[in-house]
């Protein structure tokens with residue numbers, strides 16, 4: 001049985017506050033009682049159409065967003081309950097890589113300075129004794145690991161390609177030897193040929209460094225390549241969870257099946273089809289299954305009672321009438 005590194009329990013997040021005002025206005029939570037765990041060394045893919053809550057979950061797992069309620073255990077400690085100081089000390093262990101490689105890098109600083117920054121900032125905060133030589137050595141190591149060379153250190157972000165910038169972002173995220181990386185659409189903004197290189201790099205880094213990934217993506221093709229397990233999200237909840245091959249070859253939730261049907265051409269990025277899902281028969285339900293209004297298999301029970309995520313052997317589905 002593999003060891004759990006990260007476990008989220010019953011996370012709820014409503015933007016604009018989960019308080020009285022938003023309840024009166026019936027603000028829909030971006031996360032609605034989400035529970036999920038990630039084992040050490042595995043990659044969990046988070047998929048679903050735009051607005052389903054993938055990024056919110058990814059950020060809340062790192063406590064970059066505060067949940068309204070719920071817990072996130074990292075190596076057994078609930079990070080939501082940590083003081084700001086304890087959270088800062090833990091921060092190096094859990095890092096994020098964003099979609100927009102350019103926005104994540106200060107355009108006025110050279111790549112060398114940007115790579116040194118995480119170690120310098122951490123040294124200031126923690127009083128750890130890293131000398132400039134140690135920082136330079138670590139930068140050298142990271143350049144080798146991500147496939148960049150010394151000449152890149154003198155450049156600015158705008159002098160690099162999107163793929164090179166994303167390699168810089170990955171190197172920055174790795175400077176302090178994290179255990180967990182949440183990657184939010186890390187290859188979505190890149191050309192398809194470069195996407196494959198960066199995905200291969202992430203896989204290679206995972207094997208060498210024993211990293212654990214939460215990988216957020218619209219693109220089922222990319223998720224198929226990298227994820228051991230996949231969580232399918234719809235309307236702020238996980239509707240299906242299981243190992244990637246099983247979920248993508250034998251979907252149990254009608255929404256997962258619809259997502260897969262939408263990707264008719266394996267070369268077509270999923271996000272271009274996600275805004276036009278194949279089954280749309282009504283609005284999301286507030287009482288029963290959220291997907292009832294769009295589901296081809298809807299039955300009266302689906303409009304009366306919300307299905308819980310449940311199952312066996314790690315295969316979970318939130319549907320009264322699963323397909324598999």
Ligand SMILES: Nc1ncnc2c1ncn2[C@@H]1O[C@H](COP(=O)(O)OP(=O)(O)OP(=O)(O)O)[C@@H](O)[C@H]1O
Nearest residue numbers: 015016030048049050051052053054055056057218
């Ligand atoms: N900062 C914010 N303020 C208010 N609402 C937000 C904010 N961020 C996200 N939301 C809302 O929360 C819901 C979930 O958004 P989230 O970005 O987590 O979804 P997503 O699946 O990652 O979508 P995308 O792929 O488009 O980023 C959406 O309804 C979105 O409009």
